Each structure stands twice: as C-alpha cells, then as structure tokens.
Amino acid sequence: MPDIFKAPAVPKVSKRLNIEGLEKFSHGPFSSFFYLPNSVRFIGKDSSEKIILFLRRHPITNIGWIILTIILLLAPAVLSVFPILSFLPENFRFIAVAMWYMLTTAFAFESFLNWFFNVCIITDERIFDVDFLNLIYREISEANIDQIQDVTVRMGGVVRTVFNYGDVLIQTASAVPNIEFSSVSRPDLVAKVLRELRVEEEEEKIEGRTR
C-alpha cells in the first residue's frame, strides 16, 4: 500500500550543550576532562557521531605510582652508600643496576599507559567506558544515551573533595546494566552533561529528528 503522507526527515542538529563553564575545558591530549575534543577517534565511532566529553581518571590518582617511581629511581644511588651488592663482581653489579632501572621504566610506562588509555567517552548518542584490565585484555562497555536510567555521583573523602573528583555510576537499560566512570574530574558536571543529553534525546524523539 502506498504511503499517503511521509514526513520529511529533519536533520539532527549538532549538539552543543547549554552548560556554563564547559567551554574552558578544552585542553591537550593529557587532559582528564576534555570538552568537544576534535582530535580524538575511537573504535566503532560513527562518522556523524560527535564526542561531547572525553574523560579519564583525575591526574592526582597518578601520584602513588609517580612517587614510587621516583623512589625506585633514587634507590640505587641511595643504596650505593650501603655495601649490599658488594659481594657481586663489578660487571654483575652493573647489570643488576641496569635491570633495576629497566624494571622501573616498565613499571612507570605501564602505569602511565593504564592511566592514559582507560578512558570514558560521552558522545551525542552513546556513552563508552574503555578499560584495559591487563597487558592485552580490553573491555569496552557501551550504552545509548536514551538507555540511561539513572546517574549517581559518588564523591567522598578528603582528597576527592579537595581535588573535585569522584565516580559516576550510570544505570542503563542496555546489555551492560551498570557503567562506572571511576575517579573522573568534576563528576557533578559530568552528571549534568548526561542529564542535558538525555533531555535533548527525549526532545529529538518527540520532534522526530533523525540522524
């Protein structure tokens, strides 16, 4: 049966949120709170999809491994005062110190990669949580914006309050019931962005806007 009336598809407008102060969070690739990053690509991204927020753990969460790395780097110099390796021949001592620095490098590099690549992405259509659990195992959780049912912000403790970071727990109606953005900067702002996006998604459904 032929269609009597076919509503023209209204193009979806590009989303730009009306949240004050968001514009100032546009920094470089090491930023932990990046609004509208143009240079970021991720696996499975649609060509028309726009990244609204790019998040990773707050930089202060790196302090533990950075301090440990500094201690490990200084240890051979400090311990040279004590004759711990004096029983070893000179050449073995040199290799022992070289191996120590090698392991320290590996520890620091792995810790950096772990922070740099464990990211959370909010696009105008979906949310992603990318986790690298060990050397070669990755886990990507994804849900559509309209599947978000509840957003909870969890913040507590002196350090988290002082540096303004916390967890954002997102309950969804998708196959992944819970998505957690751990230790992200400005969790309240993240929750606000998600709320705005959900409202916009609802409006789009009502207005029949399509991509």
Added chain:
Amino acid sequence: MMGSSLIFGISIWLVVKVFVLLALLMYIVFSLVVIRQIKLMLETVDMGLNLLIRFIGWAHFLFAVGIFVIALLIL
C-alpha cells in the same frame, strides 16, 4: 673472583650469567608484548599522540635488547 666458586666443576658465576640472560630474554618478550599492547590501545582510542607513544614503546624494546647484548658481552 670470577670462577673461584665451583659447584660440580661449574663456576657459580656462569650459572648466574645464564639465569640473568634468561631473565633478560623474558624481559625482551615482555617489551614486545608492550608494543602489541600499545598497538591495541591506539586502535581502540586515538588521541593524536600515536607517534610519541609508539616511539616510547620501541625505545623500551631497544633498551631491553641493548641491556641483553651488554650482559652477553660483559658477563
């Protein structure tokens, strides 16, 4: 000092050398896994720093190979 301690006629430092070289070989394998990991990570999320991170990964691998070669020569 080298070769002064003998166990069944084998110098203890020769045994230590073999273990050190084995450990360094394992480390080279680990550094190759790190390169593979970086590739996987960059395929997943690309932030425009691909070259720098790949370079650090390869430098780490070359560092491991270099230490292995030095150990092979001087031990």
